[in-house]
Amino acid sequence: MLVFGGIQKTTLVDYPGEVACTLFLPKCNFRCPYCYNSKLVFNESTGVKIPESEVFEFLEERKGFLDGVCITGGEPTLHSELPNFCAKLKKFGLKVKLDTNGTNPEMLKKLVSKKLVDYIAMDIKADPENYDMVCHSPVNMDAINESIGIIRDSKLKYEFRTTVLPKFHTKESLLKIGGWLKGADFYALQQFSPAPEMIDQSLEEASKYAKEELESFAKALKPFFNRIEVRNV
Numbered sequence: 001m002l003v004f005g006g007i008q009k010t011t012l013v014d015y016p017g018e019v020a021c022t023l024f025l026p027k028c029n030f031r032c033p034y035c036y037n038s039k040l041v042f043n044e045s046t047g048v049k050i051p052e053s054e055v056f057e058f059l060e061e062r063k064g065f066l067d068g069v070c071i072t073g074g075e076p077t078l079h080s081e082l083p084n085f086c087a088k089l090k091k092f093g094l095k096v097k098l099d100t101n102g103t104n105p106e107m108l109k110k111l112v113s114k115k116l117v118d119y120i121a122m123d124i125k126a127d128p129e130n131y132d133m134v135c136h137s138p139v140n141m142d143a144i145n146e147s148i149g150i151i152r153d154s155k156l157k158y159e160f161r162t163t164v165l166p167k168f169h170t171k172e173s174l175l176k177i178g179g180w181l182k183g184a185d186f187y188a189l190q191q192f193s194p195a196p197e198m199i200d201q202s203l204e205e206a207s208k209y210a211k212e213e214l215e216s217f218a219k220a221l222k223p224f225f226n227r228i229e230v231r232n233v
């Protein structure tokens with residue numbers, strides 16, 4: 001049984017086009033410096049422990065109001081019980097969105113083939129040559145590439161997205177991401193925003209790209225994708 005480290009009871013933005021709640025799972029195999037969920041990542045107490053049974057009590061109360069559930073973290077695919085939980089959500093009549101860092105293609109394959117998710121959002125941390133610089137962890141790029149392929153071929157709704165900081169990304173490196181993901185349906189550039197529980201607190205002072213700069217990157221990347229969006233500006 002899964003135990004969640006947090007819940008957002010209603011969100012209109014996490015699951016595009018749906019009214020949803022968001023559930024947070026602990027643990028992650030990356031250490032992205034800008035990550036604002038450090039307690040979850042390091043599997044420390046968030047002061048919240050929600051067993052599956054409580055999640056379903058809450059969902060029962062919200063029946064007819066919520067369209068779906070977003071499962072985020074941490075990295076949800078580290079939990080072997082995830083497919084079973086998604087199956088219960090589907091049985092409950094809810095759509096399921098999964099946020100992932102793409103390090104577990106085997107889990108993605110299982111979730112997709114068994115139709116246990118409806119929307120997958122995968123973080124693209126950087127261009128392939130600089131991936132480990134951003135996720136601050138050893139990274140298996142074959143696994144990342146396999147996940148990208150599974151998501152693109154899944155016929156599900158999906159998005160690839162990058163949180164953009166001048167420290168880690170330039171226009172050239174973003175264009176490399178464009179070439180890498182060329183032909184994908186949807187890509188989002190997300191503005192970085194410092195948060196109190198970021199993994200690397202020194203980023204509090206880090207510079208950000210201006211809205212206009214992010215929009216100009218999006219314009220340059222437009223030919224690579226069907227849709228592109230700039231977020232959180």
Ligand code: SF4
Binds near residue numbers: 028075
């Ligand atoms: S941003 Fe995502 S992948 Fe990176 S450390 Fe946080 S939870 Fe893990």
